[in-house]
Structures are given as C-alpha cells and as structure tokens.
Amino acid sequence: MTSPPAPQTSPLHTRFLEAGMRVLARDGYAGFKQSAVCTETGLTTGAFYHSFPSWKSFERDLIDYWRRESTERLVDWVESLPSPHGRIDALIEVALNLPHRTEAAIRVWAAGTPEVAEAVTQVDDDRTAAVTRAFEEIGIDAQRAARLAGSSMLMLIGHEASGGDVALLEWSMRHTLETDPHVIAALAAADRDSATDRKSADVHEGPGPGAAIAGQSASSPE
Known part of the structure; x- marks a missing residue:
C-alpha cells in the first residue's frame, strides 16, 4: 500500500497529538480529557485552541x-x-x-x-x-x-x-x-x-577495482 502524503502540521499540533497518545496509554479512554492533554504538554487551553478548532477536531x-x-x-x-x-x-x-x-x-x-x-x-x-x-x-x-x-x-x-x-x-x-x-x-x-x-550478482559484476590493482602489484617486478 502507498499512504497519502502526511498533512502539513506544526510542531505544536504534533506535540498535542503525541501528548494525546501518551494520555490514552497512561489513563485509558476514561481519562482522555482535554485538561489531561494540556497538562501532559505543559501548555494552556489557549495553545490547544490555537492548534485545533474544537476537541472533536483534535480527536479526528x-x-x-x-x-x-x-x-x-x-x-x-x-x-x-x-x-x-x-x-x-x-x-x-x-x-x-x-x-x-x-x-x-x-x-x-x-x-x-x-x-x-x-x-x-x-x-x-x-x-x-x-x-x-x-x-x-x-x-x-x-x-x-x-x-x-x-x-x-x-x-x-x-x-x-x-x-x-x-x-x-x-x-x-x-x-x-x-x-x-x-x-x-x-x-x-x-x-x-x-x-x-x-x-x-557477484559473477555478473566481476572482480572489483581492488582485485585489478592487487593483480598489477603481484605482476610488477620488485
């Protein structure tokens, strides 16, 4: 399969998404709340709404x-x-x-x-x-x-x-x-x-340039 190009996201946007993944892992779906996600990032709800128009948008x-x-x-x-x-x-x-x-x-x-x-x-x-x-x-x-x-x-x-x-x-x-x-x-x-x-592949490629150099050295008079 070939995945579609990833949407353009800001580092802040990705930071919230990764925090959401960690909150789900730690607290389960029952603890998956906006306040927990903001606390996990160390950012405010204002920063959250700067990245997502709504909680539903964040979930999607x-x-x-x-x-x-x-x-x-x-x-x-x-x-x-x-x-x-x-x-x-x-x-x-x-x-x-x-x-x-x-x-x-x-x-x-x-x-x-x-x-x-x-x-x-x-x-x-x-x-x-x-x-x-x-x-x-x-x-x-x-x-x-x-x-x-x-x-x-x-x-x-x-x-x-x-x-x-x-x-x-x-x-x-x-x-x-x-x-x-x-x-x-x-x-x-x-x-x-x-x-x-x-x-x-080795047979078709033949000896590499190093082998040729070694052969020339061996045949050269001292």
Missing part, C-alpha cells in the same frame, strides 16, 4: 495520526525492504513496538464511537493485508497466508486487550515461524533464492 486528527504513524508509514517501510525473509522479521519487530496501551484505549473508545470503530477496522484490515502479502511473497499459498495473518492479528489484539508481557507476544509470533512446516520450508527456499541471487 489524533485517530488519523495514529493510523498514519502506527500503520501506513510502517507498512510502507516494511514493504520497501528487499528481502522477503527480512520483511517477515520486520513485521514482527513492528508488532512488538506498536503503542499497545494506546491502541488498547483506542479499541475501548471504538466500542462507542462509530467513526473510531471504522478507523480501527481499517487499521486491522491494512495490517492483516500487509502480513498476508509478506507470507505470500515467501511462497505461502493465499489461503494459508490469510490464516497466518489472521492468527497474528489475534495475537496482537489479544496482547493489547490483556496488557500482558510483550515477551510472550514475541514468543507466540516467532513460535509460528519456527514450527509451521509450510513457513519453515518457504523461508528456507526464500533464503536459498536470496543466496543464489547474491552469487549471480
């Missing part, structure tokens, strides 16, 4: 910011990596470093707000599609890739809902890679293909 911008920074940009980065195996590993690292507590609060928020629920559904769909593509790119058939992506998302969402240890999430995700025979075979094949491609 915050959800857009979360979707952009925690999904769209990350998916674009992962899909720019050259190695299919590397993309699988990168997706796990992305999942482990998401703002889990913030996302847990956003999911609570979504339960009573249709606009937020729509955004959460879109984020989950985009993440599932990205993981499905990554598995397909190492040679997993489409149906199994979709199931692996779905189970990965269940692990992530369950972790966020439980507030458990991220190490357990990592173990669960890597356990799939290390025990599913289809994934094991596909990753091994992808690694062999990458090694073959590297050897082929």
Whole structure:
C-alpha cells in the first residue's frame, strides 16, 4: 500500500497529538480529557485552541495520526525492504513496538464511537493485508497466508486487550515461524533464492577495482 502524503502540521499540533497518545496509554479512554492533554504538554487551553478548532477536531486528527504513524508509514517501510525473509522479521519487530496501551484505549473508545470503530477496522484490515502479502511473497499459498495473518492479528489484539508481557507476544509470533512446516520450508527456499541471487550478482559484476590493482602489484617486478 502507498499512504497519502502526511498533512502539513506544526510542531505544536504534533506535540498535542503525541501528548494525546501518551494520555490514552497512561489513563485509558476514561481519562482522555482535554485538561489531561494540556497538562501532559505543559501548555494552556489557549495553545490547544490555537492548534485545533474544537476537541472533536483534535480527536479526528489524533485517530488519523495514529493510523498514519502506527500503520501506513510502517507498512510502507516494511514493504520497501528487499528481502522477503527480512520483511517477515520486520513485521514482527513492528508488532512488538506498536503503542499497545494506546491502541488498547483506542479499541475501548471504538466500542462507542462509530467513526473510531471504522478507523480501527481499517487499521486491522491494512495490517492483516500487509502480513498476508509478506507470507505470500515467501511462497505461502493465499489461503494459508490469510490464516497466518489472521492468527497474528489475534495475537496482537489479544496482547493489547490483556496488557500482558510483550515477551510472550514475541514468543507466540516467532513460535509460528519456527514450527509451521509450510513457513519453515518457504523461508528456507526464500533464503536459498536470496543466496543464489547474491552469487549471480557477484559473477555478473566481476572482480572489483581492488582485485585489478592487487593483480598489477603481484605482476610488477620488485
């Protein structure tokens, strides 16, 4: 996927949005208030209304910011990596470093707000599609890739809902890679293909200029 260009925002605007993410993580949706966000930034309500015309506008911008920074940009980065195996590993690292507590609060928020629920559904769909593509790119058939992506998302969402240890999430995700025979075979094949491609590139490129210099030195009389 290619995300749309990020909207132009001021440092003050972004400062409030990042503060909102931290308030959601610390206080949950129940504590997500304008006063808490202003206190988190150390700024006044006047500064807040200089950046946002209303609290509702701030909420919309915050959800857009979360979707952009925690999904769209990350998916674009992962899909720019050259190695299919590397993309699988990168997706796990992305999942482990998401703002889990913030996302847990956003999911609570979504339960009573249709606009937020729509955004959460879109984020989950985009993440599932990205993981499905990554598995397909190492040679997993489409149906199994979709199931692996779905189970990965269940692990992530369950972790966020439980507030458990991220190490357990990592173990669960890597356990799939290390025990599913289809994934094991596909990753091994992808690694062999990458090694073959590297050897082929080396042959076509030939020896570098350093080798020529070394050869001239060896043939020169003392």
